[in-house]
Amino acid sequence: MREANKGGWFQRRDILKWSAVAGVAAAGTTLLSGTMAFAQEGSLKGKRIGISTAGTDHFFDLQAYNAQIEEVKRLGGEPIAVDAGRNDGKLVSQLQTLIAQKPDAIVQLLGTVSVIDPWLKRARDAGIPVLTIDVGSSHSLNNSTSDNWGIGKDLALQLVSDIGGEGNIVVFNGFYGVTPCAIRYDQLVNVVKYYPKVKILQPELRDVIPNTVQDAFSQITAILNKYPEKGSIKAIWSAWDVPQLGATQALVAAGRTEIKTYGVDGSPEVLQLVADPKSPAAADVAQQPAELGRTAIRNVARLLAGETLPRETYVPALIANKANVGEVSKKLGIG
Template sequence: MQRRGVKRTLLPLALLAGLGLSACTTGAAAGGGDAPADGELSLAGKTIGVAVVSTQTFWDREAFQGAVDEVERLGGVVVPTDGNRDNTLHAENHDIFLSQQVDAVITILGDDSVEPKLEAISEAGIPVFGVDRASEHVVNNAQSNSTEAGEAIASIMGEQLGGEGKVAVFNAFSETLTFCGERYNSWKDKMTADYPDVELLTPELAEEFANAPEDARQQTLTLLERYPEGELDAIHVACWDQPAIGVVQALEEAGRTEVKVTAIDAGPDTLEIMMEPDSPFVGNVAQQPREIGKVSADNVAKHLAGEDVEAESFVETYPVDGAAGAEEVYAKLGYDKQ
């Protein structure tokens, strides 16, 4: 098993030079996958822009690659951009799609700085599809059910705590990213309703986006000074799980592994941490980001073929409860074969 702190790239990426500002094309014209059979969806002759805020984390890479691979499999050509974990750059990258007059755009993550770009693209007659990017300007948003994920992780945390204890929360993005807000609000509502003896500590913590694990590690060390042993029972990362890597590191450094950690996303890196002996990381919710990207590309093909597409598409998630649950989901999602 690969240990934490060792970053692995599971899949080759069609990335851009110059921090994502230079456009390139991949796809059927450049040696893409097998063309679809007669009667299947097709993007033959279509050029699709695929913009992702980052390819530095597993979720982001997988969602991006899932969209790229499916566009290529359906015979389309991809114009990819990578925001390099910079939301402003991610937004600016969408100008490439307007200048090249692509046939459709898949936009992956990002904050509201991208909204004016999506509006301009839509007004130019280019349909936009979101991956975890809710917007009035998208035809469809492919995603996990964030409300269900929040409720699932609340149940895991509540049971892991035996229904009582004090919980600190990392919650940087619930007011700026729709899916983060849904995860946080559903988690908090269920914790409050079903586990009234669990105290949610205030003020909440806010992790940085660009360097989340290290920032969360440092904030956790400070938090542990404020709450000595016996005064803090758990830490929850409300929106994603990359900060949880740093939280676990801080707990181990401080000898405070009695404090339990929960989060949402559960890629192979964080599942591996959960599987380590006596890991404080006890709860997570696994998504299928590659499948979400694929669904988005399929929705593009349906729309361009004149089919009706629902406003939202949901891909199944898997609650992860403890080390045994991590092992089960790790195998179920095929990470043990990579």
């Protein structure tokens, strides 16, 4: 009950915040239009912007990372971009060196909070503004993110509705330490709580990096052997869509296409599966990674121009299901 309240409260708060932000922005535009055109567009002329990412091996990170670099260049700044290749040691080393380089701002894209947080704090202590994308750090001035509460809720509702409000679901929950994944998972739990006939099978599966697809494939194959009866599993949920890819392949390989899969991120290969009427991939919530990257950089420009930033900037996400996947793909500029 408490959990459910929490989810609801956050959403209400978000709506309030959103309308407040929108109101202020609207007022600002009307008042200052014309005189402040330059600041509206933002400029990073002569600024060096540190761009640090946990990795670029997924569609999401790569899109967001490249979009940041492009946007910094477009606004006349110099990007210092470092990619940790999903290695925490490298990530910390690069942040450490970045702090020594004293850029005008650092934007951190993804990363395990407990690992990077002390270094984001050091950057702030050294007088460098820190912004983040999809990282819930208290040392970040502004976090550009998809509304993960919304994503989690949309995906969960689609799932319970697709399976008719009853049945067993298999869940990948290997990255609860990563804030967006935790929120999406919590939202699934919140929704499932009100459908007593829906059960999350225990133990939950742990998705891994690297070899996510192969690992998910073999874990799902093992689960299918454990539950050989059709109908004993209704759906497979994961907090992102790379495990979903492996799970979907395993279902096809085992001929268990009656089971549906759900994930998040809008990776092109998964959207293609959703578009295939015979594929068990039922839905994928597509974030707009490139838009997230551009938004973060525009926020840097606003900050350096003296504006105060909101704590979070939400970029809308789009749920792609069998019915609307073509439309969503078009919006994302894929296919």
